[in-house]
Amino acid sequence: MKVPLLDVNAQNHPIGDELRAAFDGVLSTGRFIMGEEVEKFEVSTAQYLGVKHAVGVSSGTDAILLALMALGIGQGDEVICPSFTFFATAGCITRTGATPVFCDSHLDSYNIDFDSAESCVTERTKAIIPVHLFGQSADMDACQAFAKKHKLIVIEDTAQSMGARYGSQYCGSIGDFGTYSFFPSKNLGGLGDGGLLVTQDDALAETAIKMRNHGMHPRYYHQLVGGNFRLDALQAALLNVKFAHYADYISGRQSNAAYYLEQLQGLPGLVLPSVEQGNEHIWNQFTIRVLDGKRDAFKQTLLDDGIGCEIYYPVPMHQQQCFADVVNHEQDLCANTELLAKEVISIPVYPELKRAQQDIVIDAIRTFFK
Numbered sequence: 001m002k003v004p005l006l007d008v009n010a011q012n013h014p015i016g017d018e019l020r021a022a023f024d025g026v027l028s029t030g031r032f033i034m035g036e037e038v039e040k041f042e043v044s045t046a047q048y049l050g051v052k053h054a055v056g057v058s059s060g061t062d063a064i065l066l067a068l069m070a071l072g073i074g075q076g077d078e079v080i081c082p083s084f085t086f087f088a089t090a091g092c093i094t095r096t097g098a099t100p101v102f103c104d105s106h107l108d109s110y111n112i113d114f115d116s117a118e119s120c121v122t123e124r125t126k127a128i129i130p131v132h133l134f135g136q137s138a139d140m141d142a143c144q145a146f147a148k149k150h151k152l153i154v155i156e157d158t159a160q161s162m163g164a165r166y167g168s169q170y171c172g173s174i175g176d177f178g179t180y181s182f183f184p185s186k187n188l189g190g191l192g193d194g195g196l197l198v199t200q201d202d203a204l205a206e207t208a209i210k211m212r213n214h215g216m217h218p219r220y221y222h223q224l225v226g227g228n229f230r231l232d233a234l235q236a237a238l239l240n241v242k243f244a245h246y247a248d249y250i251s252g253r254q255s256n257a258a259y260y261l262e263q264l265q266g267l268p269g270l271v272l273p274s275v276e277q278g279n280e281h282i283w284n285q286f287t288i289r290v291l292d293g294k295r296d297a298f299k300q301t302l303l304d305d306g307i308g309c310e311i312y313y314p315v316p317m318h319q320q321q322c323f324a325d326v327v328n329h330e331q332d333l334c335a336n337t338e339l340l341a342k343e344v345i346s347i348p349v350y351p352e353l354k355r356a357q358q359d360i361v362i363d364a365i366r367t368f369f370k
């Protein structure tokens, strides 16, 4: 039996009738841009996350870009983000004309290390983008203290962690802006691209809403330059269907992760992911560390056994060719990140994964580390 890293059909096919009905609904109205389905999605996600404003957008990447644009960040500004993240976090900073400055992450939680961010601050630093990586919150107390001390704006990149909690608060609802992605591999996976931008601030929401549609208000009058960052009505309708099942998708992942954590304890050379005190982890990825330079051999063994796995992320942002001229921090600042890039590997944890499939993964891992 093969075990894929992710199986989107296992999630979407059982609700195929609901999805087709949602498609038919949009088809019959003929309204494909904005409209009721987008509004419904914004109202239900805002309520769920406990935020005042939720703005449906075209992708998780565009949510970050729109947040930076709405804040007026651009040329001459610096924005701190972790080097250990998906490219979009850093790419959006560069696209505004600002400069990304990369800090390190913790070896146990894989999340941003705010101590390492101290040496990244200059008089040009305007914002920080903590990333809630793999389904777990960054240390938001440390983040808020850091931002307050240096008077920085906080944009939470919550692409992988919609529904994860830091204490009683949902990730993405704590900083100035929170951004989410509905790329099919995220916990709330759409049938295509989609994203969300949230904020508690009325003025920021108003600017973001204008900029989502070319800064146009009223029609054909532009006080601001925005873009086309709209969420499709069709995608919103499909997401409304999937959002109704979201609690099950999260608990499926949590139960699979708990089983791994119980079954894979105590193997020498294997480090299991840690859940920080007070966090509710939603396991977008179950990411382990393979020590002693054996990660690539381990990956090959899993692939040979028909087990899907992937390395998120093999190349840190501060080592990407496109950022070669912006890396301005001291050497070794991102030492943990460089180690993580060599040691991490993510194994199947998607909600529809069956126990029998998990047992295959567990057997393969136990055999390797025996």
Ligand SMILES: *Cc1c(COP(=O)(O)O)cnc(C)c1O
Pocket: 059, 060, 061, 062, 085, 086, 088, 089, 131, 157, 159, 160, 180, 181, 182, 183, 193, 194, 195
């Ligand atoms: C997926 C992801 C994004 C980008 O989301 P898209 O919807 O694919 O544009 C941004 N940041 C992180 C951390 C992600 O994992």
